[in-house]
Amino acid sequence: MSIRTVSVIGLGYIGLPTAAVLASSGVNVIGVDVNEQAVEIINRGDIHIVEPDLDQVVRQVVSNGKLRATTQAEAADAFMVAVPTPFTSDRQPDLSYIQSAAQAIAPVLSRGNLVVLESTSPVGATEKMSAWLAELRPDLTFPQNAGEEADVLVAHCPERVLPGHVLRELVENDRVIGGMSKASSEAAIALYRNFVKGDCLVTNARTAEMAKLTENSFRDVNIAFSNELSIICDELDINVWELIQLANRHPRVNILNPGPGVGGHCIAVDPWFIVSSAPESARLIRTAREINDYKPEYVVEQVARAAEAFKEPVIACLGLSYKADIDDLRESPAVDVVAELAARNTGKLLAVEPNIDTLPTTLAESGVQQATLVNALAEANILLVLVDHMEFKQLAPEDYARLVVIDTRGLTNAS
Numbered sequence: 486m487s488i489r490t491v492s493v494i495g496l497g498y499i500g501l502p503t504a505a506v507l508a509s510s511g512v513n514v515i516g517v518d519v520n521e522q523a524v525e526i527i528n529r530g531d532i533h534i535v536e537p538d539l540d541q542v543v544r545q546v547v548s549n550g551k552l553r554a555t556t557q558a559e560a561a562d563a564f565m566v567a568v569p570t571p572f573t574s575d576r577q578p579d580l581s582y583i584q585s586a587a588q589a590i591a592p593v594l595s596r597g598n599l600v601v602l603e604s605t606s607p608v609g610a611t612e613k614m615s616a617w618l619a620e621l622r623p624d625l626t627f628p629q630n631a632g633e634e635a636d637v638l639v640a641h642c643p644e645r646v647l648p649g650h651v652l653r654e655l656v657e658n659d660r661v662i663g664g665m666s667k668a669s670s671e672a673a674i675a676l677y678r679n680f681v682k683g684d685c686l687v688t689n690a691r692t693a694e695m696a697k698l699t700e701n702s703f704r705d706v707n708i709a710f711s712n713e714l715s716i717i718c719d720e721l722d723i724n725v726w727e728l729i730q731l732a733n734r735h736p737r738v739n740i741l742n743p744g745p746g747v748g749g750h751c752i753a754v755d756p757w758f759i760v761s762s763a764p765e766s767a768r769l770i771r772t773a774r775e776i777n778d779y780k781p782e783y784v785v786e787q788v789a790r791a792a793e794a795f796k797e798p799v800i801a802c803l804g805l806s807y808k809a810d811i812d813d814l815r816e817s818p819a820v821d822v823v824a825e826l827a828a829r830n831t832g833k834l835l836a837v838e839p840n841i842d843t844l845p846t847t848l849a850e851s852g853v854q855q856a857t858l859v860n861a862l863a864e865a866n867i868l869l870v871l872v873d874h875m876e877f878k879q880l881a882p883e884d885y886a887r888l889v890v891i892d893t894r895g896l897t898n899a900s
Contacts, residue, residue, distance in 0.1 A: 488676055489513060492561035494586045496523055496554060498534055498750070498813060499603065499644045500567035502651045505539060508546035510680040515561055516554040517589065527554040535812035535840055536651050558589040563599040563676050566614070567644070569750065570604045576757045578607040587614050591621035596636040599672040603644050605697050605751055607758035611641040611690040615665060628665035638669040641690040642677065643697035648811045659683040663693025701755040702770050707741050708752070709773035712780045715743035726895040745871050745893040746780040746818025748807025753777070753816040781821040784893055789831055791867050791889045798832025801865035803858070804872020805838040812840040819871035820845065827851035835861040839876050862888070870896050
């Protein structure tokens with residue numbers, strides 16, 4: 486199929502880089518987002534998220550007219566849906582954003598269009614999206630009822646990128662393409678071949694959905710092992726960082742590093758999609774999630790015990806994002822730890838996060854103060870390392886020698 490114009494629905498951490506890379510390949514891209522401020526920022530050639538080199542690409546494709554943003558869906562040859570897929574309070578998938586995206590694009594769909602769901606989704610979500618579109622556009626046919634003869638083609642192609650390396654991995658990484666028909670898969674390959682140098686691996690939509698969930702659940706299970714190991718090592722008075730370094734000298738052992746928990750829009754969420762689909766069978770995956778969900782509580786208890794030694798505890802909390810050198814606070818265990826310390830009135834909390842300008846409202850309203858690294862170290866009597874940002878890796882032992890250190894990232898152990 487001929488793809489001249491692509492509409493990317495959702496201009497967040499995945500949608501905007503995808504739109505920018507696609508536009509840089511020469512395709513006309515219409516970015517759609519409900520956030521009016523984000524749309525205005527993008528149309529100025531600026532960005533509203535932190536991702537290395539993304540600002541340069543966006544500036545170029547906006548200036549040459551290949552990318553523009555809007556709050557209303559418009560006609561296009563292909564639509565890429567990259568909206569959030571969180572879970573509800575009872576850990577069930579929330580597909581409301583995907584449904585809203587379907588409602589937005591349905592009026593502008595036409596025969597020959599391709600719709601690709603990129604959002605990490607529970608098994609069956611692509612089929613649900615296609616069913617919603619069919620309900621909204623009974624004048625068009627879709628793969629679930631017309632197979633290869635469908636007017637509108639539908640596929641799932643999950644993003645598989647690492648924050649901080651998104652632009653490179655969008656191009657280099659293999660893509661799993663799950664069409665709801667053979668024609669859908671072929672059309673999706675034609676779309677992604679505009680910018681993907683990696684292999685395009687074809688399967689069905691359900692397997693493509695499960696592939697992404699499996700990748701992140703694998704990571705989650707392995708992180709749970711290291712997090713549980715760190716708790717055991719604390720109990721047995723063993724340096725977990727040294728232990729892991731020694732164990733990993735075995736040629737077939739590769740233990741990941743522990744942390745204060747697991748965050749982000751994927752690893753902390755996706756395993757629950759598998760659990761919700763097969764609650765009786767996903768026992769190991771559920772246990773791993775429970776271990777990682779417990780780790781922030783464990784860190785809070787460590788800090789609370791340390792604070793008992795001071796009449797006026799002052800805690801320097803290094804990092805709020807869910808991983809190093811990004812501004813993404815989604816599902817961040819660091820935020821959870823600081824929020825719980827504030828709720829317990831553990832002491833004065835100084836948050837150091839070099840990648841954001843202002844604290845989240847929930848933290849600011851609970852009395853947490855934003856501070857520079859220098860000021861936080863000067864005032865604190867407890868140092869809590871939550872994220873190993875590059876700025877924090879410059880610390881020398883003498884910078885925190887007088888402080889009680891609780892290091893969830895092994896940063897001070899390495900110095």
